[in-house]
Ligand SMILES: Nc1ncnc2c1ncn2[C@@H]1O[C@H](COP(=O)(O)OP(=O)(O)OP(=O)(O)O)[C@@H](O)[C@H]1O
C-alpha cells in the first residue's frame with residue numbers, strides 16, 4: 001500500500017517518527033514492516049523489540065546466498081525466508097528488522113554484504129504489501145536507483161531552524177538523483193514563534209509539509225527510560241494527523 005523512507009540529519013527524530021507511524025498504522029489494522037537502515041540500530045528498541053540480529057552480521061548466510069559456484073556472484077540472492085526468520089514481530093504485530101552496517105565501498109562495490117542487504121530492501125519494497133517504513137540515515141544513497149523507484153514517499157524530518165532548509169535541499173537533491181519523486185517534510189520539535197512561521201513559509205514555497213510535531217519532553221523521558229513513547233502516554237495527536245495525511249495523499 002505505501003512504502004515510506006524517512007531521512008534527516010542526526011537526532012532530528014527519524015526513529016521516533018518511524019516508530020510512531022508503525023504503531024499508528026498497525027493500530028488501524030495495516031500490516032506494517034519497519035526496517036532500521038541506520039548503522040547504529042535503535043528502531044527495534046523504540047518499537048519494544050529486543051535482540052534483533054542485524055542482517056549484515058549473517059556472514060555465513062551471506063556467503064552462501066551471494067556467492068555462486070566457481071566464484072560467480074548473485075546479484076539477486078534469495079532472501080524471503082531470511083526476511084521472515086531474522087525479523088521479529090512486536091506486541092502489536094509490527095514486523096521489525098535491522099539491516100546493520102552497509103559497507104561504503106563506493107560505486108560498483110562488489111561486497112557480498114551489500115548485495116545481500118540491497119536484496120533485503122528490494123524484497124521489502126517490491127514483494128511485501130501494505131505499509132513499509134524505512135528508518136534511514138541522513139544519506140539515502142544506499143537505497144540504489146532500482147530500489148528507490150519503489151519508494152512512494154520520502155519524508156524529510158527537520159528541526160526548526162534556517163540551517164535545516166539547507167539540509168532539506170540536500171535531501172531533495174539526493175532523492176532526485178536516485179529517482180524518488182515524492183518528498184514531504186515533517187518539522188519535529190516544533191516551537192511556535194515568528195521565526196518558525198518564516199521557516200514554514202520558506203519551505204512551503206516548493207515542498208509539502210506533512211505536519212509539525214511540537215517539542216515535547218515526554219519523548220526525551222521515554223528515551224531516557226528506554227521505553228516506546230506510546231507506552232508513556234506521550235501526546236501523539238500530531239503523529240496521528242501525519243498518518244492521516246499520508247493515507248490521504250497516497251490513496
Ligand atoms: N517532538 C519531540 N520533542 C522532544 N524530543 C524529541 C521529539 N522527537 C524526538 N525527540 C527526542 O530526540 C532524540 C532523538 O530522536 P530520534 O532518536 O528519534 O532521532 P533520530 O533522527 O532517529 O536520531 P539518529 O540520527 O541518532 O538516529 C530522542 O531523545 C527523542 O526522544
Ligand SMILES: [Mg+2]
Pocket residue numbers: 014015016038042043135
Ligand atoms: Mg534514529
